[in-house]
Amino acid sequence: MRDMSMRSGVDLMRVMPLLMAALFVVGILLMWPSQGDVNWLAWINIAVMALLALLLFRYGVRLLREREEPAPGSRLRAKLVIMMVAMLLIPAMTIQMAASQMVDKGMDVWFDVRVDTLLDRALNLAQGFYERVEKDIKRNLLDYISDAVLVSAVSSGQGYASLSEYLARMMQTEGWQKVELFDINERQIAGVQRDALSSLQASQLDARARLSMRLGRVMSELLSNQGREVVVGYAPLVGPTSVIGLLRVEVVLPEGVIQNARAVEADYKRYRQLEHHRQAIRQSFTHVMLFVTLMVVLVACLVALLFARRLTAPVGELAAALRRVTEGDLEVAVPESSRDELGSLAHSFNTMVGRLRQNASAIQKAQQALGQALDSSRQRQHVLESLLANLHSGVLLVGNDGRVRLLNQAVRDILHLPEDWQPSANILQISHGNLHDIGAFYDELHHQKGDELQREFEVSLAEGRRLHLLVHGVRLSRDDIDFSGYLLVIDDISELAEAQRNRAWAEVARRLAHEIKNPLTPIKLSAERLQRRFRKQVDDAQVFDVCTKAIIDQVERLQRLIADFSTLARMPQPKMQEIAVRTLLQEMQELFYGYPQVEIVTDVDADLRCCCDPDQIRQVLINLLDNAVAASADCDQPHVALHASVQADAVQWHVEDNGSGVDAEAVEQLFEAYYSTKVDGSGLGLAIARRIAEDHGGSLQLLSARQPTHFCLTIPTAHISEEER
Amino acid sequence: MICAALLAVLLLQISPVAAEEGTQMQLQLTQDVVYCTAKLSGQRERLVAALRDGMVVSTVWRIQLDRLRHYWLNESVAEITVVRRVEPDLLAQRWRLVDEATGIARQSDSLDAALHFLTAIEHVAVVDRALLVAGESYRAGVAIDLRLGDAGEAWWTALWRTDEATMAQRFHLPANSAPVEP
Numbered sequence: 001m002r003d004m005s006m007r008s009g010v011d012l013m014r015v016m017p018l019l020m021a022a023l024f025v026v027g028i029l030l031m032w033p034s035q036g037d038v039n040w041l042a043w044i045n046i047a048v049m050a051l052l053a054l055l056l057f058r059y060g061v062r063l064l065r066e067r068e069e070p071a072p073g074s075r076l077r078a079k080l081v082i083m084m085v086a087m088l089l090i091p092a093m094t095i096q097m098a099a100s101q102m103v104d105k106g107m108d109v110w111f112d113v114r115v116d117t118l119l120d121r122a123l124n125l126a127q128g129f130y131e132r133v134e135k136d137i138k139r140n141l142l143d144y145i146s147d148a149v150l151v152s153a154v155s156s157g158q159g160y161a162s163l164s165e166y167l168a169r170m171m172q173t174e175g176w177q178k179v180e181l182f183d184i185n186e187r188q189i190a191g192v193q194r195d196a197l198s199s200l201q202a203s204q205l206d207a208r209a210r211l212s213m214r215l216g217r218v219m220s221e222l223l224s225n226q227g228r229e230v231v232v233g234y235a236p237l238v239g240p241t242s243v244i245g246l247l248r249v250e251v252v253l254p255e256g257v258i259q260n261a262r263a264v265e266a267d268y269k270r271y272r273q274l275e276h277h278r279q280a281i282r283q284s285f286t287h288v289m290l291f292v293t294l295m296v297v298l299v300a301c302l303v304a305l306l307f308a309r310r311l312t313a314p315v316g317e318l319a320a321a322l323r324r325v326t327e328g329d330l331e332v333a334v335p336e337s338s339r340d341e342l343g344s345l346a347h348s349f350n351t352m353v354g355r356l357r358q359n360a361s362a363i364q365k366a367q368q369a370l371g372q373a374l375d376s377s378r379q380r381q382h383v384l385e386s387l388l389a390n391l392h393s394g395v396l397l398v399g400n401d402g403r404v405r406l407l408n409q410a411v412r413d414i415l416h417l418p419e420d421w422q423p424s425a426n427i428l429q430i431s432h433g434n435l436h437d438i439g440a441f442y443d444e445l446h447h448q449k450g451d452e453l454q455r456e457f458e459v460s461l462a463e464g465r466r467l468h469l470l471v472h473g474v475r476l477s478r479d480d481i482d483f484s485g486y487l488l489v490i491d492d493i494s495e496l497a498e499a500q501r502n503r504a505w506a507e508v509a510r511r512l513a514h515e516i517k518n519p520l521t522p523i524k525l526s527a528e529r530l531q532r533r534f535r536k537q538v539d540d541a542q543v544f545d546v547c548t549k550a551i552i553d554q555v556e557r558l559q560r561l562i563a564d565f566s567t568l569a570r571m572p573q574p575k576m577q578e579i580a581v582r583t584l585l586q587e588m589q590e591l592f593y594g595y596p597q598v599e600i601v602t603d604v605d606a607d608l609r610c611c612c613d614p615d616q617i618r619q620v621l622i623n624l625l626d627n628a629v630a631a632s633a634d635c636d637q638p639h640v641a642l643h644a645s646v647q648a649d650a651v652q653w654h655v656e657d658n659g660s661g662v663d664a665e666a667v668e669q670l671f672e673a674y675y676s677t678k679v680d681g682s683g684l685g686l687a688i689a690r691r692i693a694e695d696h697g698g699s700l701q702l703l704s705a706r707q708p709t710h711f712c713l714t715i716p717t718a719h720i721s722e723e724e725r
Numbered sequence: 726m727i728c729a730a731l732l733a734v735l736l737l738q739i740s741p742v743a744a745e746e747g748t749q750m751q752l753q754l755t756q757d758v759v760y761c762t763a764k765l766s767g768q769r770e771r772l773v774a775a776l777r778d779g780m781v782v783s784t785v786w787r788i789q790l791d792r793l794r795h796y797w798l799n800e801s802v803a804e805i806t807v808v809r810r811v812e813p814d815l816l817a818q819r820w821r822l823v824d825e826a827t828g829i830a831r832q833s834d835s836l837d838a839a840l841h842f843l844t845a846i847e848h849v850a851v852v853d854r855a856l857l858v859a860g861e862s863y864r865a866g867v868a869i870d871l872r873l874g875d876a877g878e879a880w881w882t883a884l885w886r887t888d889e890a891t892m893a894q895r896f897h898l899p900a901n902s903a904p905v906e907p
Contacts, residue, residue, distance in 0.1 A: 123815060130816050221832070222817040265779065265815050272778030273874050 016082050017060035020089070024053035031290065041287040048294045052301075076315060080308035081301065088300045092293045103285040111275050123268045126261035130253075133231050134220045137251055140174045141218045141235035144247055151237055153190070154183050154245035163190040171249075177230075178250035184213070184243065205246065209234045213246050229253045314342040318349060330357040394490035397476075398442055402426045405485060414469075414492045416461055434460050438471070438488075445473040445486055456493070466668065468494040502691075505673050509566060517562045520555050527551040564684045571688070574613030574695050581608045581644050581651055588621055588642060595629055601643035608644075610651045610717050612696055617653075617715065620689040620700070624655040624711050627685065630678070631659030631709060641708075646717075650698065653713040661706020670702060689713075750867045750892040752851075759803075759851045761788050763867045765844040765890055772840055775873045776813050776820065783810040784843045785870040788851055793862040793895070802863065803852035811839045860900035866893040 028049050033042045063078070144150060153163045167179045171192055180191035186205050212219040212234035220233045230250050237245035274281065314337070321332045330353055336346045388395050394411025398404055404425050411417065415438070420430050431439025437457045445453045453473040460466050470491040477484040531548040538544040585602040592598040625642060632638035640657045662670060662677075669675045671690045676683035686700070693700040697716050704710035750763040763786065775782050786807040791799035808825035820839035823830040833839055857863065869890045 126816050127818065222814075222819070261816055268815065269779035269813075273780050276775065276778060276780060276873060 013079055013082065014063045015060065016086065017056040017063065020082075020086070021053040021056035021060060023089075024049045024056065028053070031287075041284070041291055045287055045290050045294060048291075048298065052294070052297070074312075074316070077305075077308040077312040080311065081304045084304035084308070085297065085301055088304075089297060092297060096289055096293050099289050100286050103282055107278060107282055111278060115271070116275075119264075119268045119271055122264045126264045129257060129261060130222065130231075133251060133253060134222075134233075137176075137220050137231055137233035137249065138218045141233050141247065141249065144170070145218070145235055145238050147237070150181060150247060151239055151244065153181065154237055155239055160190055164192055167192045174249070175251070176249045177252045178248075180248040181237075182209075182246045182248065184245055186210075186246075189245070205248070208232075209246060209248060212236055213243050216243050228255070229258050314338065314346065318342075318346060321349065321353075325353060325356065330360055392491075394488075394492075396427075396438075396488040396490065397485060398427050398488065399483075399485040402428050402442070402446070404430075411490055414467065414490060415459065437469075438490075441471050441473060442486065442488065445475065445488075451475040451477075466494070467492055468497040502673070509562075513562045513566045516558065517566075520559050520562070524552055524555040524559075527555065564688070567684075567688060571691055571695070574616050574692070576611050576613060576696075578609045578611050579614050580606065581610055582606055584614065584617060584621070585642070585644060587618065588625065591622065592625060592629075595640070597632065597638040598625060598629065598640045598642070601641070604644050605646075608646060608651065610715050612715050613692075616692045617696075617713075620692050620713055621653060621655070623685045623689050624653075624713070628655055628657035628659065628709070628711075631661070632657040633659075635659060647714070649718060650714045650716045653715070655711045655713075656704075656708040658708050659706075661709045662702065664705065667702060667705055671700070748869075748890045748892060750865070750894060752865050752894060752896065753848070754854065757854050759790070759854055759857070759865075760848045761851045761865065761867065762847050762849070763788075763845070763869075763892065765869050765871075768844065768871065769840060772843060773836065776811060776836065776839060779813050779815045780873050781810060781812050782843060783808060783872040785872065786846050786849075787868045787870070788849065789866050789868075790852055791864045791866075792858070793864055799864065802856055805849070805851060807846055807849055809843050809846070811843055857898055859898050862895060862897045864893060864895045866891065868892075 028046050031042060031045060031049070033046075059078075149163075149166055153166075163181070167181065167190055170176070171179045171194060177194045178191070179193075181189045182205060183189055186209075206221075208219055208221045213236050216236050216238065218233065218235045220231055223230045223232055230252050233249045233251070235247040235249075236243040237247060314334070317334045321334045324332045332353060333350050334346045336343050336350065388406070388408040388410075391408060391410055394414045395406070395408045396404065396411055397406035404421070404423050404427055406423060407417075407421065412421070415435060417435075418430075427442050428439045431437075431442070437459060441453070441455055441457075444455075451474060455471050456469065457471070458466050458468050470493045472489045472491075474487045474489075475484075476487055527548045531545070531552075535541055535544055535548075582602055582604050585600055585604065589600040589602055592600065621642065625640060628640040629638075632640055635658055638658065640655070643654050645652050645654065666675075666677055671686050672683075673687040674683035675687075676685075690700045693713055693715070698714040701712050701714075702710070703712050748764065748766055750761065753760040753762065765784065772782055786809070788803075788805050788807070789801065790803040792802050793799055806826070810823040810825060812821040812823065814821060818834070820833045820836065821830055822833055822839060822842045833842075851865070
């Protein structure tokens, strides 16, 4: 919740410059001068406001588009400036509006309708005075238009003295200041002037006087002369038929009245002029006040900026230093210039960084030591893993709780372990079926008192092969390590055991051959000699024959047996040569020609050749066919078949028969030496056959135990050297 | 005959132009001088109110004649200013009409005469005809500035003139133009 309010506050602060810029734009629109309004101050104000709006808009846009972290302290400075300007702007605008209202009210008071009426009346009064003077002059002059004396003086000429005296009386009577008489030719006939001598030089008639004579109307005009104002009246003198002259009179207006009247006029004019420019005056007031306000805002902005910069500079330095510390640079230090709280903060920061630097140095040293130890440990682990991976012996590490901790690839390859043999599996639970002996070995090792145990046992694999295993177990327990368990090393010694067995039998065969073979020949020769020399001397020759024949047969059997032993014991190295498969098949066909039940398929590719010792292969095939013929002898329709096929890089010889087959229990021992199901068999035939196959790099397998009994001899087509084997 | 036809062409080319409502100007080309006649209308009520309030009213007529040039600024041939001022005398209810160009002043009892004096200039000589080049096009313009109140203005007002009305008119001086009788 607090985060949300802080975030909204930050967002408001980011849009604040834009809001202020909008405010200034609105102000510009409101203050935009109307057409014809030539007010430079207004344009200056607009320019200042536009400048402020532009700066605020630019700054606001920069704040909004700002994605990366700004320079340290800049945001705080911006906040301070914005807040200070806003705090100043609000009262300034309030004062501006209040002042504007006051100006409006003041203008209303100044140009009050009562003042207006008063001035109108004053002006009317002054105008009335002028009008009255002119009317009086005109009315009085009307009495002299047809004055007989004046007409006579203009028409016939009268004495200047009497005429002047007459004019003086007129002037005295009417209250004029000057009276002049002109004839139709604008020549002055006479003239008098109050409180002064008559002007010797005649006055010139102006256009209005001529107009008066021409129109025959009494007219007047106002003239100003040397600060005086004079009302001049013109009265045409009408003769019997037309205008014959002009009477011109002057009335000097009283100076005091004139001054007052002119003052009234001037005030009226000034007032009206002000009223006329009322709007302009109001706008001038507004613009001046706005200008002052804007100047104050500008100055306040500058002052706020300087103040904020001065205030936030140490904070910015601290923030920048803190950021560098965060990035791992502990060599940073901030200046402790001031003695206020910021200076104290800088001092504390420097102290903290110093301590951090010391701690970091200590940590770095410890890390280096730890790294070295870790490297050493990794090296050891790598060596151990490589060793285990390349070890041909199966290694199984089992914890004290019976859970498998480690097993290498060799143990998987040897035992063909199923998928559930994984680290952390319990060895007692996963050692089932043919692997039961492994679990039993662990159990025995776990419960015995000794630290080591070694056992040999056989394990049957899924494909029927039997493994002869040597398992060595060691208890792992040391006080300085946190692990206790058992290490099981499993070796496949099947070949070794087989070799030992073969060597043992070979030795037996050699000794038997040595000890038995030599006396057999004399026994056989003696039996034959007995048969030849004493047959006629015995009573029952038939019995004699049977007995001697039995001796000879058994000796021959023993000789064959010993010959087989010799063969097994001294199996020669195969003499490899290329021979056509079809040739071997045809030889077999010829050999078993007398056995109709034997079917030999010779229809194979003539170019199919294999590399082998033909004598040994021939021996194997004869052995297999003999066994098949013997096994199928008791059948009603015995059938033995031999055929060859090509499989990858090998030639396979298949021998099948439909005899009684091989018992299940005999299958596993079928290829062992001296194991035979026949009464007179030596049990070496299949053992020798398999040995020949293996010496060729091939194999001899029982593919099917019965119906049909199916043996398969596989011989590679290419020669395999002894070393390769 | 030719002169009459040419005069007709010239008068047709420089016939009166109404720039704004009721405002007109007309150029008259004589043998020696180009004259201008112009009239400002639509300001009667404003002027009457100002004059009756006793305000000095001035009209400044700026007449300018430029030779039109393609692809370049026009060339100023002549520029004259006529200032007419009416000073009211409220006490005598008369109007003092002053032509500042000539310095001639006269009194008038008639408000209409004062208004006419302010709002119309008649047959004002603009330029010597010899300064115009035959076969060239020209633009004549009249800008009228109406000033209410005392004429004592600051110098900077000349920098920003707010003309009350402006009129402009283009004409082409034929290559073989002969002197034209006014």
